[in-house]
Amino acid sequence: MSNALVIAIDGPSGSGKSTLAKRLARHYGLQYLDTGSMYRVATVWCVDRGIDLDDQAAVAVAVRQMPLEMVTDPGAPRVLLDGEDVTARLHTAEVSTVVSKVAVNLAVRAELKARQRAIIDAERTDGRSRGRGIVAEGRDITTVVAPDADVRILLIATPGDRLARRATERHGAADEHAIEATRDEVIRRDAQDSTVSEFMHAHEGVVTLDNSGWQPDETFAAAVAIVDAAR
Numbered sequence: 001m002s003n004a005l006v007i008a009i010d011g012p013s014g015s016g017k018s019t020l021a022k023r024l025a026r027h028y029g030l031q032y033l034d035t036g037s038m039y040r041v042a043t044v045w046c047v048d049r050g051i052d053l054d055d056q057a058a059v060a061v062a063v064r065q066m067p068l069e070m071v072t073d074p075g076a077p078r079v080l081l082d083g084e085d086v087t088a089r090l091h092t093a094e095v096s097t098v099v100s101k102v103a104v105n106l107a108v109r110a111e112l113k114a115r116q117r118a119i120i121d122a123e124r125t126d127g128r129s130r131g132r133g134i135v136a137e138g139r140d141i142t143t144v145v146a147p148d149a150d151v152r153i154l155l156i157a158t159p160g161d162r163l164a165r166r167a168t169e170r171h172g173a174a175d176e177h178a179i180e181a182t183r184d185e186v187i188r189r190d191a192q193d194s195t196v197s198e199f200m201h202a203h204e205g206v207v208t209l210d211n212s213g214w215q216p217d218e219t220f221a222a223a224v225a226i227v228d229a230a231r
Contacts, residue, residue, distance in 0.1 A: 005133035008141040011155035013186040014162030021137040025074035032074035035138030040090040053101040060107035154202040
């Protein structure tokens with residue numbers, strides 16, 4: 001394994017990928033890339049320009065022209081769109097309800113995967129000056145974007161756990177109302193994305209980590225054990 005450590009984490013919505021990835025990045029002194037945010041910012045870019053998200057060709061053209069900068073500091077990750085920080089907009093209902101239309105666009109996926117690979121490769125080859133590598137999380141990371149990552153983890157949990165976590169994250173509670181308000185975002189998004197991405201079953205060489213019923217500290221400890229065993 002090279003000094004520039006690359007960790008790839010896949011998994012469904014609410015499995016805890018972002019929490020784990022940022023914590024691992026801080027622990028190992030790595031950069032952090034949330035690839036899911038790239039689909040969300042592409043949605044913002046198209047919506048702001050009045051582009052019909054059902055017009056896949058028009059969306060693909062717009063995304064290829066999108067001036068995007070991903071700030072990969074795990075302590076303060078940000079997304080800059082044409083120089084403007086749009087991080088706060090990415091998880092609004094305006095974006096969450098339509099992002100799958102962009103995420104299942106194969107031409108958009110090809111464009112953003114290329115950008116993701118470029119970011120990961122830059123951290124791998126320039127590790128000494130920018131850190132020691134990167135933790136990238138999202139979908140297709142362990143299989144398509146970074147199949148040569150030093151450590152590849154598929155993070156999963158039961159649908160009930162994932163719904164409760166996302167409801168708490170979005171609404172501050174996991175009561176019946178909050179879970180129902182979150183159900184569409186989690187279940188529908190996973191169902192739609194699964195038509196173009198495999199993120200529920202581990203491919204060869206990918207370690208499955210089921211954190212159902214676990215607290216974040218337990219998930220982190222288990223992931224550190226996986227990473228350390230591979231180094």
